[in-house]
Amino acid sequence: MSLSQNSNDLLPVSVVIPVRNEEHNLPACLAKLSRFSEILVVDSQSDDRTVEIAEAAGARVIQFHWTGTFPKKRNHVLMNEELANDWILFLDADEHVSEAFCDALAAELPQSDKVGYWLTYSNYFMGKLMRHGVAQRKLALIRKGAGLYEKIDEDGWSQLDMEIHEHPILDGEIGEIEGEIDHRDFAGLEKFLRRHIDYAKWEAARSAKLKAGGDAALNDLTSRQRFKYRHLEKWWFPWFYFCFAYFAKRGFLDGGAGLSYAFYKAWYFHSIRLLIKENAAAK
Structure with a gap:
């Protein structure tokens, strides 16, 4: 499977997938991304087949070595990596985009004056799709240059090398995209x-x-x-x-x-x- 397509219809969005040891989740995630023009997998020294799978799929892979200080993974990408598109979608390896979601991006982004979009996610618990309860939402679609995730002074006390609860601080209007992303968290x-x-x-x-x-x-x-x-x-x-x-x-x-x-x-x-x-x- 290749993520590259010779088509003018590819979405002008760079998908960034932070990973560590995601050989079980990553193939299905990547398989849904054929409509995107750039895929970047940001790895934290996986010792399974994560990197091999990403490279075989045509994704660009970089290694992130966290020092325990600012920046973490997502901010590192926003601050240091050359990305092909003005729009950046942060996606986890157990998250799957749908055709409806991609169609919504194709309809919204070309004329957008927003700097970011809230996205909605399905939620599974103990293998069951949760159709009710508090909806999962993230500000995970960001215009390049519009801002960064919160900078939090956590030197010495955090063991998390990726922004989990940090919120992007963006300069401009924020919208919302229709169409759920399927968060297939079946880890138990x-x-x-x-x-x-x-x-x-x-x-x-x-x-x-x-x-x-x-x-x-x-x-x-x-x-x-x-x-x-x-x-x-x-x-x-x-x-x-x-x-x-x-x-x-x-x-x-x-x-x-x-x-x-x-x-x-x-x-x-x-x-x-x-x-x-x-x-x-x-x-």
């Missing part, structure tokens, strides 16, 4: 829990940084982020999220998987709260 419960423990540690440390900076530190965040960081330490916040996801957003319609997903997300926010208290007591 153990990996879900391990990943969210790492995320909880990061969120607890970041919360402390933001608290030290006062209200001014929240200025560049989205309204959703500001609400979260203002209330993460409150006892009621995990249960607020549970009720919002399970009842207000009708997560109960997803059956047992919907209940478990809302429960584990509440557990996640409760873990962040306890880590914040524990870190503060240790100082």
Whole structure:
């Protein structure tokens, strides 16, 4: 399979896929990208067949060596890599674009005056497609030169070499693209829990940084982020999220998987709260 096509109909979008040991997910992700004019796979020294698969598919591969300081993976690409297009789509290896999504890009981008677009994603838990609950959205389609992901002082405490919760700070109007990206996360419960423990540690440390900076530190965040960081330490916040996801957003319609997903997300926010208290007591 080749990602290159001799066609004037290719989408003028550079797809950037940050990876590490994604030999199981990457082939299906790449197979959906034949309509894009450039594919860049940014690898963190995988020791499986990730690089071989990417190169065989015609993607350009670069190796990213994180020093533990700014920038991380996505900002490194935005700051240092020569990309062929003005539009950059950040995609994870377990995310699949659809024809409807590509059609929406083809219709929207040529005349766009926006600097970025919110994208919507399907969500799976324990192998079940979640049709309800809190929608997954990311600002993952960015115009080149419009901005970077948040620069967060995390030297020495973060183990995440890629921007996970950081939000792009863009100078200009932001829109929204129709058509879901299929987030086919089938890694299983153990990996879900391990990943969210790492995320909880990061969120607890970041919360402390933001608290030290006062209200001014929240200025560049989205309204959703500001609400979260203002209330993460409150006892009621995990249960607020549970009720919002399970009842207000009708997560109960997803059956047992919907209940478990809302429960584990509440557990996640409760873990962040306890880590914040524990870190503060240790100082």
